[in-house]
């Protein structure tokens with residue numbers, strides 16, 4: 001493990017995330033494009049959806065995420081930290097889809113009891129690593145996340 005990796009894995013500080021709450025088609029992409037003009041901001045899109053791990057999804061620059069100059073190294077760095085991209089995609093499909101608010105509310109109650117399902121714990125850990133890698137690589141003071149599920153912000 002090199003110094004850079006060690007410093008990322010030991011990050012315990014809070015990462016300021018501006019969550020743009022709302023449902024789909026709410027104008028969050030436009031809002032993120034405006035916020036992206038602020039030098040200390042990094043607008044990360046819908047991180048909770050795991051789009052950056054899909055082979056067929058494209059960045060706003062038009063390239064696939066694993067070929068984009070911004071996301072390529074982030075995706076590789078996250079993978080090196082033993083985050084299985086498939087687990088984030090599967091958990092997103094299971095817990096973050098429309099109509100799963102009752103499921104999400106149950107998870108929030110379980111969180112208080114420390115009894116979250118293992119796949120949801122993995123999802124949260126994967127997102128934590130993703131946020132950490134982005135914060136380190138983009139050297140941003142604030143990042144945005146516009147995952148279109150209002151409870152996701154919690």
Ligand SMILES: [Zn+2]
Nearest residue numbers: 059061068070
């Ligand atoms: Zn791009």
